[in-house]
Amino acid sequence: MYPFTYIKAKTNKEAITAIGSNSNAKFIGGGTNLIDLMKMNIEMPQQLIDITSLDLKKIETLPNGNIKIGALVRNSDLAYDETIMQKFPMLSKALLAGASPQLRNMATTAGNILQRTRCSYFYDTAMPCNKREPGSGCSAIKGYNRMHAILGTSDKCIATHPSDMCVAMAALDAIIHIESANGERTINFLDFHLVPGDTPEKENVLQPGELITAVEIPALPFASNSTYIKVRDRHSYEFALTSAAVALEINDGIIQNARIALGGVGTKPWRCKEAEQSLINKKATADNFSAAADIALKDVKTFQYNAFKPKLAKQTIISALQTIGGNNG
Amino acid sequence: MANKNENDTLVNDCDIITRKEFIAQTSAFTAAITITTSSTKKIINKLSAPAPGMLTVAMNVNGKEKTLEIDPRTTLLDALRENMHLTGTKKGCDRGQCGACTVLVDGRRINSCLHLAAMCDGVKVTTIEGLGTPDNMHPMQEAFLKHDAFQCGYCTPGQICSAVGLLKEGHAKTDDDIRELMSGNICRCGAYQNILDAIKEVQQNA
Ligand SMILES: Cc1cc2nc3c(=O)[nH]c(=O)nc-3n(C[C@H](O)[C@H](O)[C@H](O)COP(=O)(O)OP(=O)(O)OC[C@H]3O[C@@H](n4cnc5c(N)ncnc54)[C@H](O)[C@@H]3O)c2cc1C
Ligand code: SF4
Numbered sequence: 001m002y003p004f005t006y007i008k009a010k011t012n013k014e015a016i017t018a019i020g021s022n023s024n025a026k027f028i029g030g031g032t033n034l035i036d037l038m039k040m041n042i043e044m045p046q047q048l049i050d051i052t053s054l055d056l057k058k059i060e061t062l063p064n065g066n067i068k069i070g071a072l073v074r075n076s077d078l079a080y081d082e083t084i085m086q087k088f089p090m091l092s093k094a095l096l097a098g099a100s101p102q103l104r105n106m107a108t109t110a111g112n113i114l115q116r117t118r119c120s121y122f123y124d125t126a127m128p129c130n131k132r133e134p135g136s137g138c139s140a141i142k143g144y145n146r147m148h149a150i151l152g153t154s155d156k157c158i159a160t161h162p163s164d165m166c167v168a169m170a171a172l173d174a175i176i177h178i179e180s181a182n183g184e185r186t187i188n189f190l191d192f193h194l195v196p197g198d199t200p201e202k203e204n205v206l207q208p209g210e211l212i213t214a215v216e217i218p219a220l221p222f223a224s225n226s227t228y229i230k231v232r233d234r235h236s237y238e239f240a241l242t243s244a245a246v247a248l249e250i251n252d253g254i255i256q257n258a259r260i261a262l263g264g265v266g267t268k269p270w271r272c273k274e275a276e277q278s279l280i281n282k283k284a285t286a287d288n289f290s291a292a293a294d295i296a297l298k299d300v301k302t303f304q305y306n307a308f309k310p311k312l313a314k315q316t317i318i319s320a321l322q323t324i325g326g327n328n329g
Numbered sequence: 330m331a332n333k334n335e336n337d338t339l340v341n342d343c344d345i346i347t348r349k350e351f352i353a354q355t356s357a358f359t360a361a362i363t364i365t366t367s368s369t370k371k372i373i374n375k376l377s378a379p380a381p382g383m384l385t386v387a388m389n390v391n392g393k394e395k396t397l398e399i400d401p402r403t404t405l406l407d408a409l410r411e412n413m414h415l416t417g418t419k420k421g422c423d424r425g426q427c428g429a430c431t432v433l434v435d436g437r438r439i440n441s442c443l444h445l446a447a448m449c450d451g452v453k454v455t456t457i458e459g460l461g462t463p464d465n466m467h468p469m470q471e472a473f474l475k476h477d478a479f480q481c482g483y484c485t486p487g488q489i490c491s492a493v494g495l496l497k498e499g500h501a502k503t504d505d506d507i508r509e510l511m512s513g514n515i516c517r518c519g520a521y522q523n524i525l526d527a528i529k530e531v532q533q534n535a
Contacts, residue, residue: 006384006401006447028448035404035443036424048401050448080500100513101498102491103425105437106444236512 001038008050012179012211018049020181021209027051029072029108032099033115040123042116042132052108056213059083065219068177071110071212075165076101078109088217090226090245091168094263097230098164100237110212112165113176113192116203118239119148119159130156131200138200146305147239150313152267153301157200161193161268162239168228169215170269171245171261177214180207189215193268222249222257229320230263231312240264242313244320248284253326255279255288260296260321265313272296275317284325286318293317388449390415391459401447406430408446409456417457417486421515428514431487431494432456438494440513457486460493468534469493472527480518488514492528496535504529 009015019025025047028034037043056070059081067087069078078084079095099107121127121139128137140148140158148158166189174189193204206212226247232238243263249256258279262270275296282288293314300310387396390413397412406423409415409432421429423442430442433455461467469489472478479485491514501507507528508521516524 001402004401005382006445008448008450028445030443031445031448032425032440032443035445039424048445050445052448076498100425100428100440101495101510102428102431102438102440102513103443105494106439236509237515 002041002044004038004045005047006050007047008053010053012054012056012213015049015051015054016179016181016209016211018047019209019211022047023208025049027211029111030074030103030106031111032103032107033111037116041125042123051211062216067217067219069109069215069217071177071214072108075099075104075107075109075112078165079104086224088168088172088220088223088226090171090223090228090247091165091217093228094164094168094230094243094245097228097240097243109165109215112163113169113212113215114204114206115163117159118162120144122159131159131196131203134199134201141303144305145303147241147264148303148306149267150265150300150302150306150309151262151270151297152195154196154198154200154267156198157196157267158303159196159200159267160240160264161203161266163269164228164230164240164243164263166193166269167243167261167263168245169217170271171226171247171259172217172220172223175216175218176212177216178206178210179213180210184213186216189269190271195267220247220259223247223259225249225324226259227320227323229316229323231316242309242316244313244316246317246320246324248279248321248324250284250326253283255282255284258292260292260317262296262313262317265297265300265309284321286322289318289321289325290314292321384447386446386450388446388451389453391454391456397446399446401445403446404442405432405434405444405446405449405454406441408449409441409454412446415456415458418490419483419486421484421487426515427484427487428491429484429487431491431514433490433494436494436497438491455490457489460489467493468531469496469527472530473524476523476527476530477520478523478527479516479520484514484516484518488516488524492524492531495528496532501528501532507532 026045028048028050056072058070060068062068075095079092085092121129122132127139130138138157149160169189176187176192178185194202228245230240230243232241240263245261247259258276260272260275275292278295279292297310383398384401409418418432419429421427425440425443430440431438432441435453461470469492495510501510
């Protein structure tokens, strides 16, 4: 780890003033991603601004029924929150499918959104990686790419976004609240992360000096009928090969509304709006779920070692939809 | 992490030499520089950055108030082991992947290897040494002994702290819940079944 100075901010304003527009300074939340990357000399901030004392730890229901989650709410506290468990089970399940209890006790909502890829070449400073070192090349495209993405890739980078929580937030159309010296703004979750394109080092639209203060989940009554399924190499404490966050509103066996988002397959948390649309006014049957999964995955591009992913992702979507789709088929 | 003296030397060197001089003076680096990539450049620039100061941190560890003078890079794990000589907490992967470093901070189990000691000002830390002593064991320590819930013992302090945290959290209802919620602690000897038995016994007696 390279030397850095450390300060603790007591208010949002203090944190924002401290970071200024200094691209060599970083906020630290749970530290579970940042410290790891600093140990590997992948992140080398000269200053750390500890934001864990900020008053951003509440989960509130707003007058309009939306839920506002403070940026510093720990992943475990969010996962076990009664309201979240009842109204948005997919979010609770996604959180509990991620990392370990110890890490979830540390990890914050904002830190989870901003966690960086787990591509092993990104972590290996001896290997070329366009994300870590723009222009150096991508070791994964012709390398061991079993964990890598099949949607949203470019010829510069094929790394997945590793978060489980973000898959649920993408499905739920979350809204990210941001504060900076220029005031406050919000960004729709789906517009927050970026596909790699020619600039894989740019992973999201957060500007230097911006502090995430909260994530708002719009009220969505049918999300009480939702789930998250994650398929991985071992049963627990492992990143996704494929995952799906789904919600269905069904009346008399007919689908009125659907939400589908995927993890483990996309270069960002992957929302499947066309597949959702295809389900509306259809019966909740295995055949219809299968057809929707085909639509969700119609643009896949596989690589040497991850050609198994489309089929696995399809089965993941179907079984997630069946779990909440009742016994209609 | 380097010990304090090594750090001081590194840091002092960095204070007084420029990047150019650094490259010229360091033969090992000169070889590396021929394949200079932007990341090596970044590293060299970092090495010539000014030395950050030491920090004073006060925390309660196992019931005792401790005041430490630390390099900001010190993790809680290193502070416990190297500064406070509480070597019961183990360093396994040092990257949050094994759970050997699990301790309780303000009652919650965390990986001390991914937590900066600097962020622990004012907190209460409980390590395996603070749970109980050989003469006055914590029920979880006793149950691990009784059920032979280890072989080499390296992961055991982390397993026990994690198990204490798990029962406090109160989310485990079934054997599978316990297995899932202990998955952050890897046991290379594979004592999982006995660990489960030990935890269940303490849970039932609580
Ligand atoms: C062994 C291991 C296994 C894991 N397994 C999984 C898994 O299966 N699924 C999964 O989803 N995740 C997994 N994770 C990742 C984990 O979820 C993330 O590390 C965690 O969510 C990051 O949150 P944090 O608060 O610790 O972030 P930090 O490390 O504190 O910060 C991450 C980044 O966010 C920035 N940041 C933090 N807060 C703010 C803010 N409020 N505003 C602006 N910037 C901010 C920091 O500057 C930093 O760049 C795993 C991690 C480890 C170590
Ligand atoms: S996939 Fe992306 S992160 Fe991985 S080596 Fe290629 S450029 Fe780097």
